[in-house]
Amino acid sequence: MMRPAAMAPEPALLHAACPVCDAAQDRVLLCLDFLAGVPAGMNLVRCRGCGTERIDPHLSPRCMADHYDDSYYQDGYLPFLARRRADFARRVLELERLAPVLYARRQGRPPRVLDIGAGVGLFVAEARARGWQASGVEPSAAARRMAARTCSVDLASDWPSARQDLDLVTFWDVLGHVDDPRAALEQARRAVRPGGEVILKIPNFQSSWQRMLGWMSVRRRVNMLHVPTVIWRFHRHGARHLLDQCGFSLQGVRTVHEPDLIPLTPRWRLVRRVTALLDAVTDNRQEMILHARAR
Numbered sequence: 001m002m003r004p005a006a007m008a009p010e011p012a013l014l015h016a017a018c019p020v021c022d023a024a025q026d027r028v029l030l031c032l033d034f035l036a037g038v039p040a041g042m043n044l045v046r047c048r049g050c051g052t053e054r055i056d057p058h059l060s061p062r063c064m065a066d067h068y069d070d071s072y073y074q075d076g077y078l079p080f081l082a083r084r085r086a087d088f089a090r091r092v093l094e095l096e097r098l099a100p101v102l103y104a105r106r107q108g109r110p111p112r113v114l115d116i117g118a119g120v121g122l123f124v125a126e127a128r129a130r131g132w133q134a135s136g137v138e139p140s141a142a143a144r145r146m147a148a149r150t151c152s153v154d155l156a157s158d159w160p161s162a163r164q165d166l167d168l169v170t171f172w173d174v175l176g177h178v179d180d181p182r183a184a185l186e187q188a189r190r191a192v193r194p195g196g197e198v199i200l201k202i203p204n205f206q207s208s209w210q211r212m213l214g215w216m217s218v219r220r221r222v223n224m225l226h227v228p229t230v231i232w233r234f235h236r237h238g239a240r241h242l243l244d245q246c247g248f249s250l251q252g253v254r255t256v257h258e259p260d261l262i263p264l265t266p267r268w269r270l271v272r273r274v275t276a277l278l279d280a281v282t283d284n285r286q287e288m289i290l291h292a293r294a295r
């Protein structure tokens with residue numbers, strides 16, 4: 001008897017087209033086999049159509065889930081919880097200036113926000129502390145457990161049913177990790193009210209800091225590209241096109257410096273200071289925050 005297609009095991013590695021322009025032609029930039037922990041055959045490729053980069057092939061969602069276990073959050077979050085929390089507190093204050101949030105305040109109601117890939121719930125906790133109506137989606141069970149324990153925040157495992165009444169949907173350092181970024185932004189478009197906005201924070205791969213991480217990965221064979229958990233590497237114009245195709249009009253982009261979230265050796269601190277100075281002078285800091293309004 002033939003096995004039903006739905007029962008076929010999911011392959012561990014998946015090939016995907018460029019999520020921005022669907023162009024069939026890519027250029028291989030780097031074969032990643034030399035990096036420890038990276039499955040054989042993974043390449044960093046650049047779309048010839050729009051310049052968006054991706055890891056090809058990338059891990060299936062099932063295999064990716066294995067990376068987001070208890071140790072991922074305990075090692076990556078717990079030691080730096082206070083610093084990460086302070087960073088999110090600052091982000092919430094910045095968002096208070098956005099038009100959808102000001103509109104909610106004028107209506108005499110709390111701003112409504114949904115955080116996607118909410119991690120251990122730090123942004124949700126800080127937004128609630130400012131009086132927002134905040135909720136979060138986090139597929140990792142390990143992260144949800146830690147969110148309940150450390151932030152007293154209950155996160156959902158999947159998107160809520162379409163509600164169309166949110167003022168904001170936020171993706172903090174998340175879009176590069178999701179299996180299907182286009183589907184994620186389309187979900188966001190269905191979740192926000194007309195005039196609501198989506199917030200994306202993504203690496204600025206044009207900054208000297210991010211370029212240096214790539215160079216160090218090749219030179220020192222240390223995985224600073226965060227492969228395989230990072231799949232997509234968006235550039236500014238590619239992110240804008242994707243937002244536009246998903247029903248959002250870009251309102252603004254700014255580059256921001258990420259505070260040091262982990263302890264650094266004196267040499268690394270110096271490198272960070274020098275690259276931060278260079279990137280500040282050219283307004284090309286290491287991360288980008290885009291906000292785009294639902295049409």
Ligand SMILES: [Zn+2]
Binds near residue numbers: 023049051
């Ligand atoms: Zn493309």
